[in-house]
Amino acid sequence: MQALQSSLSDHALPISSAPIRTSTATAKNVALLIHELQQLLPASSVILSTESQRPFECDGLAVYQQLPLITVIPETVDHVQAILRLCHLYQVPLVPRGAGTGLCAGAMPHAEGVLLVMTKLNKILHINANAATATVQPGVRNLALTEAVQDLGLYYAPDPSSQIACTIGGNVAENSGGVHCLKYGLTVNNVLQVKLITIEGQLITLGGEGLDEPGMDLLSLFIGSEGLLGVVVEVKVKLLPRAPRVQVLMAAYDSVTKAGDAVAALIGQGIIPAGLEMMDHLAISAAEDFVKVGYPTEAQALLICELDGTDAEVEEQLAVVSECFKEHGATSIRIAKNATEAQALWQGRKAAFPAVGRISPDYYCMDGTIPRGKVGYVLTRIQELALSYGLRVANVFHAGDGNLHPLILFDASIDGQLEQAELLGGDILTLCVDVGGTITGEHGVGLEKMPQMPYQFADAELAQFRRLKEAFDSECLLNPGKGIPTLKYCQEYRSLQHG
Amino acid sequence: MGDLTQQLVEQIQHAHATKTALNIQAGNTKASLGRHTSGQVIDVSQHTGVLSYNPTELVITARAGTKIEHLNDLLAQTQQRLPFEPPAFAGEATIGGTVAANQSGPSRPWFGSVKDSLLGLGLINGYGQAMQFGGQVMKNVAGFDVTRLQCGAMGGLGLITQVSIKLLPAFKLTQTLTFEMTAQAALDTMQHWSNLSLPITGMCHFQNKGQSLLYVRLQGGISGVEDAQVFLGGESLLPAKADAFWQALNQGTLMQRQDHQTLWCWGGPSDAPFDRVPNTCMINWAGAQRWVLEDTSNTRSQGLEKSLCQYQGGNRLGEVNGTVSVPQKALQQRIKHAFDPHSILNAGRVYSWM
Ligand SMILES: Cc1cc2nc3c(=O)[nH]c(=O)nc-3n(C[C@H](O)[C@H](O)[C@H](O)COP(=O)(O)OP(=O)(O)OC[C@H]3O[C@@H](n4cnc5c(N)ncnc54)[C@H](O)[C@@H]3O)c2cc1C
Numbered sequence: 034m035q036a037l038q039s040s041l042s043d044h045a046l047p048i049s050s051a052p053i054r055t056s057t058a059t060a061k062n063v064a065l066l067i068h069e070l071q072q073l074l075p076a077s078s079v080i081l082s083t084e085s086q087r088p089f090e091c092d093g094l095a096v097y098q099q100l101p102l103i104t105v106i107p108e109t110v111d112h113v114q115a116i117l118r119l120c121h122l123y124q125v126p127l128v129p130r131g132a133g134t135g136l137c138a139g140a141m142p143h144a145e146g147v148l149l150v151m152t153k154l155n156k157i158l159h160i161n162a163n164a165a166t167a168t169v170q171p172g173v174r175n176l177a178l179t180e181a182v183q184d185l186g187l188y189y190a191p192d193p194s195s196q197i198a199c200t201i202g203g204n205v206a207e208n209s210g211g212v213h214c215l216k217y218g219l220t221v222n223n224v225l226q227v228k229l230i231t232i233e234g235q236l237i238t239l240g241g242e243g244l245d246e247p248g249m250d251l252l253s254l255f256i257g258s259e260g261l262l263g264v265v266v267e268v269k270v271k272l273l274p275r276a277p278r279v280q281v282l283m284a285a286y287d288s289v290t291k292a293g294d295a296v297a298a299l300i301g302q303g304i305i306p307a308g309l310e311m312m313d314h315l316a317i318s319a320a321e322d323f324v325k326v327g328y329p330t331e332a333q334a335l336l337i338c339e340l341d342g343t344d345a346e347v348e349e350q351l352a353v354v355s356e357c358f359k360e361h362g363a364t365s366i367r368i369a370k371n372a373t374e375a376q377a378l379w380q381g382r383k384a385a386f387p388a389v390g391r392i393s394p395d396y397y398c399m400d401g402t403i404p405r406g407k408v409g410y411v412l413t414r415i416q417e418l419a420l421s422y423g424l425r426v427a428n429v430f431h432a433g434d435g436n437l438h439p440l441i442l443f444d445a446s447i448d449g450q451l452e453q454a455e456l457l458g459g460d461i462l463t464l465c466v467d468v469g470g471t472i473t474g475e476h477g478v479g480l481e482k483m484p485q486m487p488y489q490f491a492d493a494e495l496a497q498f499r500r501l502k503e504a505f506d507s508e509c510l511l512n513p514g515k516g517i518p519t520l521k522y523c524q525e526y527r528s529l530q531h532g
Numbered sequence: 533m534g535d536l537t538q539q540l541v542e543q544i545q546h547a548h549a550t551k552t553a554l555n556i557q558a559g560n561t562k563a564s565l566g567r568h569t570s571g572q573v574i575d576v577s578q579h580t581g582v583l584s585y586n587p588t589e590l591v592i593t594a595r596a597g598t599k600i601e602h603l604n605d606l607l608a609q610t611q612q613r614l615p616f617e618p619p620a621f622a623g624e625a626t627i628g629g630t631v632a633a634n635q636s637g638p639s640r641p642w643f644g645s646v647k648d649s650l651l652g653l654g655l656i657n658g659y660g661q662a663m664q665f666g667g668q669v670m671k672n673v674a675g676f677d678v679t680r681l682q683c684g685a686m687g688g689l690g691l692i693t694q695v696s697i698k699l700l701p702a703f704k705l706t707q708t709l710t711f712e713m714t715a716q717a718a719l720d721t722m723q724h725w726s727n728l729s730l731p732i733t734g735m736c737h738f739q740n741k742g743q744s745l746l747y748v749r750l751q752g753g754i755s756g757v758e759d760a761q762v763f764l765g766g767e768s769l770l771p772a773k774a775d776a777f778w779q780a781l782n783q784g785t786l787m788q789r790q791d792h793q794t795l796w797c798w799g800g801p802s803d804a805p806f807d808r809v810p811n812t813c814m815i816n817w818a819g820a821q822r823w824v825l826e827d828t829s830n831t832r833s834q835g836l837e838k839s840l841c842q843y844q845g846g847n848r849l850g851e852v853n854g855t856v857s858v859p860q861k862a863l864q865q866r867i868k869h870a871f872d873p874h875s876i877l878n879a880g881r882v883y884s885w886m
Binding site: 164187215244251253254256257261297300302305342345346349350403404406469472473475477489501517 | 586587588589590591611612634636640641644645647648657661662663664665667668669670671672673674675676677678680681682683684685686688689700701702723726727728729731752753754755756758759798799800801802803817820821838839841853854856857859860863864866867869870871882883886
């Protein structure tokens, strides 16, 4: 992962004014905490040296870096419970971390706090083939879960592009999606139960054995809460049966607007493909250069569509989809004849991020979501904005659900380009809000998108978020400074807007 | 049709200032659910109207008092539907009440519940502040998910003013098949068929008047449904009869509870054996929901087990939902307080302590 990678760690970012709660822990408290942690855990699980903590100083958004005070790697749920109790007792902030693939600096450590690395809780506890469910520890990798149930003809639907590395705990914390969310939903639609530990060290189970629980939907509230409300220690997920047939096709267009319209029209006709992805010219050429799968490099936009179901269903849909793509001006349509061809069509899409990494020293990945019908307009507007900043933007994204991933290309070694990239990124996010969308579809707010939160939400809404946070964590020890801006931050933001 | 937001805000602000308990009401079709509570009625039934509907976006936004039946009719014109198939309760149920009570129909295991289709909502909290959460787009992870939190809260965290819902295309073909079999055989069969990637949208076993039938509903594209019908066999039910069956099931009238009876609803793993829930007379959601109808005098002495809910009838002043753990209870109370500090909104509807 190369996003903003070569940037300087001490770089002054617009965000750097974001408030990170300064811990009230005294030096004595910290010393006591370290002592107790060392008593509690194996020596290799408590890391204090700068050198050994270096790999943990950032997540996938490497421009935000911070060394923690202590890194702790628990091996059991009891460990997690004890660590949280101690942090609460000694008033030391705590940041949970999965695989660290997050793209919003959500897992960036706290300078005066504990970084809780969950990767050793990596057991698949139970698979129920009859009920099609699996119960796993939070450190299980997303792909490892699907691989474990493969022989049963089942799979876990949410498949982030980072699935080889990212953890189920991280997925729950971010409410992650993937290319198959269009039809099968996000993490929130595929998780049945979560066990979490509160900052006070209490174990709480959200969701039940059945489908719906009486009362407020705490499980949904918790999913996507970015490590601000509790630490996930166990997750029960729904598994889906593999479709008997999967068919991939690709359509090329000479304009992004036409491709965007084709997407809206297809969905409007009642076809929900398993996946529907779009790439623009820059992304197509970069991907083709990299993986050479025969993408039409002259095209301005490419749609990759996956249909699944029984043979009959797929045939029925394939006819409608091809017709719709043609009607909207596809210059060519390629229907994969076999699994190898299907894989090749996907390969370019899946390699698009690293491919873009080859044509630019750095890139910065955005995550706004917009109404499907606005795709053409927004992509055109993004190119205009990019031009005005003198930067290039490549687009490769989940078109079917309007979730954009503009990749801003820049060179951090050129003075001022990182700031320009950040400003362009901010403009793109506010553009998404302006057309009725949101600043983040699946990557989360973390530290990164804090400046746009007061743009999307009014003060009363932000205050409601803060009261909710306090209901779980009254002293704001869990992942402080992320996700939800403080009152002071909002006041400063508003006075800048009106000043 | 009209926008009563301002009026509702003022009513709640006044209640907040005077600490007056309010009872949020629209179609009043869910009075028999939850606990009986007192409070001054705040009427949402006139706060109606579809605010936006663009079929190509597969999203509809409507004011909370808009009737489910109205939405169903409107969506049918463009061959779309509400994915969670909420009960319309003789045309009176509203979309706001449906979200608050988390009511989804027979297709729940396959198309999800209310939360799976809910994209955003407007909410007036117990301070009388009107707020918007979520939105109209498919994916949105900015801020906490206050939107989905409302599902099942029965209005205890705020008055829902409007909702945005993700839609799905209407089915091209519907077929209902019946199979004569015992309840345990039906549980095994439902389990097996659930894992076969068939276009199933309802599986219910019902024992009635000496008959013991498994009902299976197939919905989807024409070829998919026809192929599945051939594959499964069984007796096919006439459309009008089938429709009446699924509607009665959805509205809770299938079992015809008498005044002296209590209707219990159990939610649990679909593969739990039949005797896990003694006296089951109906199994819905492919085994994940089971219903028991008993004489009220036949009271269950122990505290309610977590997975059992006293759905309708019986004493509605005591607890009707199963117990929750001590830390979770405290957490729910703090959340209630975060939205409604004086506990004026539908207090005590889900639990006596909330
Ligand atoms: C190349 C690449 C492609 C990606 N593609 C996608 C994509 O397609 N879709 C998508 O949604 N995302 C994508 N992501 C983003 C990222 O992979 C997801 O957000 C993922 O869910 C993060 O998981 P993680 O284990 O790496 O979590 P981390 O990055 O370690 O943590 C993420 C957040 O979760 C919290 N957290 C982690 N574990 C726990 C726990 N046990 N309890 C409580 N909080 C916890 C952290 O505090 C942090 O706020 C991509 C990232 C990369 C680098």
